[in-house]
Amino acid sequence: MTQVDTAATGEAGADRPDAAGSGTRRARIRAAIRVLSRPGPWKRGPLLAALALLLGLLMLVHARITDRWGLGSLVESLLPWFGAFVPVLLAGALWRRSASAVAALLLPVTVWLSLFGGLLTDKSHPGSDLTLVSHNVGAENPDPTATARDLAASGADVLALQEITSQARATYEKELAKTYPHHTVLGTVGLWSRLPLSDTRPVDIQQDVGPLGDAKPDDVKLAYNRALRTTVATDQGPLAVYVAHLGSVRVMPRNGFWTDSRDRNAKALAEALAAERNERVVLLGDLNGTVDDRAFTGITSQLDSVQDVAGDGFGFSWPAEFPVARIDQILVRGVEPTSSWLLPATGSDHRPVAAGISWPRR
Template sequence: MTQLDRAETGQGSAGLRDTGSGTWRARIRRTIRVGSRPGPWKRGPVLAALALLLGLLMLLHTKITDYGGLGSLVETFLPWFGLFVPVLLAGALRRRSASAVVALLLPVTVWLSLFGGLLRDKSRPGGDLIVASHNVGADNPDPTGTARDLAASGADVLALEEITPQAKPLYEQGLAKTYPYHTVQGTVGLWSKVPLSDSGPVDIKQDAGPLGDTKPDAVKMTYNRALRTTVATEQGSLAVYVAHLGSVRVLPGTGFWTDSRDRNAKALAEAVAAEPNERVVLLGDLNGTMDDRAFDDLTSQLHSAQDEAGDGFGFSYPAKFPVARIDQILLRGVEPTSSWVLPATGSDHLPVAARISW
């Protein structure tokens, strides 16, 4: 090949030098890039910070301000914050961030300390009485079917909330054969296989309603949302409260509105504190979880059957896709041996039940 041919094909000495020079420059650039890339402990600082914030939020949830109901809202859905852990873990693994993975130990530890005990079945054999509670729903399209299902549940004592005047005779008729004793006070009622006594309404400071405080006693009873009665069991008398606390709402400009519910909870706690019977069961739709600070006055006196003898979280609302347990069975002076959620009825709540022992 002549010198001219080599020049035309780019294979001269200058071309070879240019090619070698370009290769070395490329190697140097790659070395610089590798050398400047942060190590695994410096990658993903944002992910690490988010993991720490998640852990601190769950750890210090009681310190969150309740302005606009923010604290109550966080505590209502507190168990679900654990879902952020696998999301952050996936991001940490993608970024190969050792610092983010280590930071995730905080939320994992906090979540397990708060809710890890609910992941195992704590039920045990035995028990003297089965109690159940169900918000039957004012819009329930099938009260008769709901009564039939509840009568077959095996409960000895059955509390119902949100009983409308139209549905009341249907529940009374459907439950009469199984439960010869019952009391209905306003929108709440209790059906029992054993005798009841001293039944009456409990003033939980519900909203006055459109008629205000001047409405007649008969009309007041229509809006009554709590009762107290004594159940005569073979083991002794048991004070039973049934309550349906005020609803919560997410309102524009107001936030998580819980005023009515919180006022009801405080009044109910005062009634329980004044109860002379050592053995007490509270059944009802409390429109909140027991992690919510609004129930501190109640949980300081009563313990949850689901927390002590349940299997899982026992979510009860909404029935189609339960995300929170707002239907509660709380106890004092008796012990739960098991707690569970019953199958769905025509209501938007699921019934809850517990077996208790003296």
């Protein structure tokens, strides 16, 4: 009995290594099948690759995007921020080890750099003949006195203000009088200057007609005037200066990104600039849009943005707490921008923008 049990036990024990070896071989085969069936690096992350290509194409053909519901203007206003999606997609591609997604990212990177790469370098150079500052001082500004004093200390030779309320006008005139002996205010916009001003007049960008097609009275026009034109007398000759505050943009349930008022203002301002006879022109103002927006093609085809020509970075000016867009602009024609920068925040929801310009060297 003992011998039989021993034999049985030995026979069973002899089977165990074979069973273990078979299990190991099967596990190895299954592992090999999994490895061989796993998609290669060029087949991984197809969704990430598609999103990267879509991002690049969106930036590449942004001018062809419909402007229905203001979609085109919205995309172009936020266009620089589309580059923020690149590192997000890159992180996903590396996590998935997707060679195709990494390769697809070359398109948005190339397009973004072609559009905005020039803004990443400092193009300013020292020396200027005139310093310009433009600031939407804000109708809700809680301390216009402090704002006026900060602007007076900015070193500007020519200072343009927008959104001047009737209550705050006297404050700005009083606080800026010592630094700027010459000034003009028409409606809600004004210009202060160290140099003499002449030939000041309002610029009609409002389509000044009533709901029945009747012309608005002159006193009503002036009270709501949002643009002016004046001449600054310089040692190098007259400089035509425009100050403008274009209509607001809003997100509306039925109309989407509503820009109708601003776009009409921009068209009228472009026509006024086209009729300007002076070869040296400066436009200072809150345009409620970036120069990438198609709504300003009529203006940017005539004037150059100082930020594009002589700035350092994007120069985002709004909102003041965390600027995401440069909607406050200084544009020029017939003069040479030497530098462009932002001033510290004031009590306004906009940051002041500044630029140095020089006369063309003959």
